[in-house]
Amino acid sequence: MSQRMFMNCNRAIVEAAIQAGCRFFTGYPFTPATECLEQASHRLPESGGIYIQGESEVSVINMLMGAAASGARCMTATSGAGYSLMQEGISHMAGIAELPCVIVNVSRGGPGFGNLAPTQSDYFMATRGGGAGDYRVLVFGPETVQEAVDLTKLAFHLADKYRTPALILSDQMLAETTEGFDLGEPIAEALPPKWWATIGCQGREPIYSGRPGKDYGPHAEYLSGNLTLNLIGFDGAGRDADTFEAHMRRLAQKYQEIEAREVRVDTWHVDDAELAVVAYGTSARLIRPAIEAARAEGLRVGLIRPITLWPFPTRVVAEAAGRVREFLVVEMSLGQMIEDVRLAVEGRAPVHLFSTVGGVVPRPEPVGVEIRRRLGATAPVPA
Amino acid sequence: MPATARAHGTIAIDPERCKGCDICVHYCPPKVLRLGPQRNTLNHRVVELFDPERCTGCEICAKVCPDMAITAVYRELRAS
Amino acid sequence: MMQRVFAQTRSAALRHRYDFCAGCGHGISIRLISEVIDELGLRERTVGVLGVGCYSTNPVTFDFDCQLALHGRAPAMATATKRLQPDRLVFTMQGDGDLAAIGTTEIIHAALRGERFTTILLNNANFGETGGHMAPTTLLGQRTPSSPKGRDAEQHGYPTRLTEMLALNDGVSYVARVAVDKPANVMRTRGALKKAFQIQMGGRGLSFVEILTACPSGWRLSPVESLRWMEDVQQKTYPLGELKKPAA
Numbered sequence: 001m002s003q004r005m006f007m008n009c010n011r012a013i014v015e016a017a018i019q020a021g022c023r024f025f026t027g028y029p030f031t032p033a034t035e036c037l038e039q040a041s042h043r044l045p046e047s048g049g050i051y052i053q054g055e056s057e058v059s060v061i062n063m064l065m066g067a068a069a070s071g072a073r074c075m076t077a078t079s080g081a082g083y084s085l086m087q088e089g090i091s092h093m094a095g096i097a098e099l100p101c102v103i104v105n106v107s108r109g110g111p112g113f114g115n116l117a118p119t120q121s122d123y124f125m126a127t128r129g130g131g132a133g134d135y136r137v138l139v140f141g142p143e144t145v146q147e148a149v150d151l152t153k154l155a156f157h158l159a160d161k162y163r164t165p166a167l168i169l170s171d172q173m174l175a176e177t178t179e180g181f182d183l184g185e186p187i188a189e190a191l192p193p194k195w196w197a198t199i200g201c202q203g204r205e206p207i208y209s210g211r212p213g214k215d216y217g218p219h220a221e222y223l224s225g226n227l228t229l230n231l232i233g234f235d236g237a238g239r240d241a242d243t244f245e246a247h248m249r250r251l252a253q254k255y256q257e258i259e260a261r262e263v264r265v266d267t268w269h270v271d272d273a274e275l276a277v278v279a280y281g282t283s284a285r286l287i288r289p290a291i292e293a294a295r296a297e298g299l300r301v302g303l304i305r306p307i308t309l310w311p312f313p314t315r316v317v318a319e320a321a322g323r324v325r326e327f328l329v330v331e332m333s334l335g336q337m338i339e340d341v342r343l344a345v346e347g348r349a350p351v352h353l354f355s356t357v358g359g360v361v362p363r364p365e366p367v368g369v370e371i372r373r374r375l376g377a378t379a380p381v382p383a
Numbered sequence: 384m385p386a387t388a389r390a391h392g393t394i395a396i397d398p399e400r401c402k403g404c405d406i407c408v409h410y411c412p413p414k415v416l417r418l419g420p421q422r423n424t425l426n427h428r429v430v431e432l433f434d435p436e437r438c439t440g441c442e443i444c445a446k447v448c449p450d451m452a453i454t455a456v457y458r459e460l461r462a463s
Numbered sequence: 464m465m466q467r468v469f470a471q472t473r474s475a476a477l478r479h480r481y482d483f484c485a486g487c488g489h490g491i492s493i494r495l496i497s498e499v500i501d502e503l504g505l506r507e508r509t510v511g512v513l514g515v516g517c518y519s520t521n522p523v524t525f526d527f528d529c530q531l532a533l534h535g536r537a538p539a540m541a542t543a544t545k546r547l548q549p550d551r552l553v554f555t556m557q558g559d560g561d562l563a564a565i566g567t568t569e570i571i572h573a574a575l576r577g578e579r580f581t582t583i584l585l586n587n588a589n590f591g592e593t594g595g596h597m598a599p600t601t602l603l604g605q606r607t608p609s610s611p612k613g614r615d616a617e618q619h620g621y622p623t624r625l626t627e628m629l630a631l632n633d634g635v636s637y638v639a640r641v642a643v644d645k646p647a648n649v650m651r652t653r654g655a656l657k658k659a660f661q662i663q664m665g666g667r668g669l670s671f672v673e674i675l676t677a678c679p680s681g682w683r684l685s686p687v688e689s690l691r692w693m694e695d696v697q698q699k700t701y702p703l704g705e706l707k708k709p710a711a
Binding site (some may be wrong): 391392393399400402403404405406409410427440442443445446447448449450451453454455456457458459 | 464465466467468469470471475477480481483484485486487488489490491494643645646649650679685686687690
């Protein structure tokens, strides 16, 4: 059943979250994400959920940790510097406690305090993780308000399914874009119950949330004790033999599973392309006219648009590397996603960067010039 | 109940929990506890009730023990 | 015929011994919390939120559901947990470093919001787990590895009065400072914990119990000497008593 709505991306994301069953929203005011808080502050209570304004982004991520540990779907929205403050909490939720939540990062000029205009310079922080240790989070890069709505619903679903935080990487331009969209239906796939939620130990053994271990029992081996206990050979009667090493191996396996199953990517005219443009989010949307115009002139250019930034569509890019002559990465940063493209291409073709920074967005005209320059620079590939 | 009565008690000690911290010995009102010569598997000297006749079962040792090493306290009233 | 008058209580996770140092006051506090929860019949409806310190890095602290928070952040987790599960007993248990150093923001704002959970502060005048380093509750003149010549007001500042400051806020309903240094105080601690939990289950705002606990290793004193130091020195800066009570 269709539900047509018309609002800006910030507010649309909150509507999608409510439909997905989000019951807890907390946030700290931060331009350009603050409209998410405004929308949530009246829509969450209306829909039977809880809205609470946190006192800092540090508190916000830790409130999400408590909400997730209590078994509730939960969300926040922030921007660059606020996302920076959440890194410790995200690392712990992803890599130790394995708790789900959805975080919207409405990217603005970074680094540090930055400015208020759009960038895509939080890509590293999002996909590599700015917190300590080995971990990943799901990262989505929507292009339109409709896609942001669909990906928000998917983010809640996959976050619960894999017990991991999920990040929606929006930006200031998309956030304030107002367009029509269809809220659609909730995702139908049923998920197993949250056995790991700390709701009181009635009828079961106690759960310790926030400590690694396959059953989260209080009797599992704990973090720092692992090294000492292994060194002195002390086992302790009745202690579960689960180790931190085993926990990390299980985490790695989870990430491999996500990489195998959850890649989302959009390809446009890549089958016959000599030049593959790689761009996501607002960059992709803004340069589509350049690609259209070039194709109308007979130039063989295509677009690979990652929709999941982690897991990155490595296989699609690698496969294209066997056919195209070169790649052109268009992003609003000094070059971050280009590293993932180069890793996938493995040196088989040159990878160039068209970069805009400081809140400047890529316009189709200069990108069109770059496309023609790349394709006109050498003789056409013989048939 | 007899006109005058005297409390008499005893305690159960888990030697593996005791760390020989001496706090129960310090606070025992009739002074019937001491650290014995025996050591547990963690090499702590373990507390012992060396004069069980004079224990009153007052529970103080169990309440001040940081390790729950005093697992039970028993008490009865006797005619004095 | 002897009757059993005292037995160890269910929620105090009896399957493992505590890995605390000999004479550590945390063990007494944890047992008292467990006793009160079991007496009130709340074990299966309790969620403890533990900060980071010796009291939480034991393999087992309590035999009921717990959430392990990041350093200083337990009140933020407890805020969400209590609001989502208002009929559960939710409490934070935090050391003085966790609460009064890195965690001041979280506890102050939970107090301002009048969150309906209980915070239990274990005050042992240092950062015990890292080796006895200076904490906001370290006393003037007290020597630690990070204040080797003794805490000096000029260089290190004054000990915190965070507990007193929290009592000033309207959202806070009960504040008590107790100690587990001697038998009478142990009983008063148990009473304060019970009162705090009952206040929470009665729907009132933040209840706060600060428990002064011994840290023989951090203080480089024997267990019995530590108890004397608590009465002779620590309680001069941190006097015991009820700082705030709910209106009748």
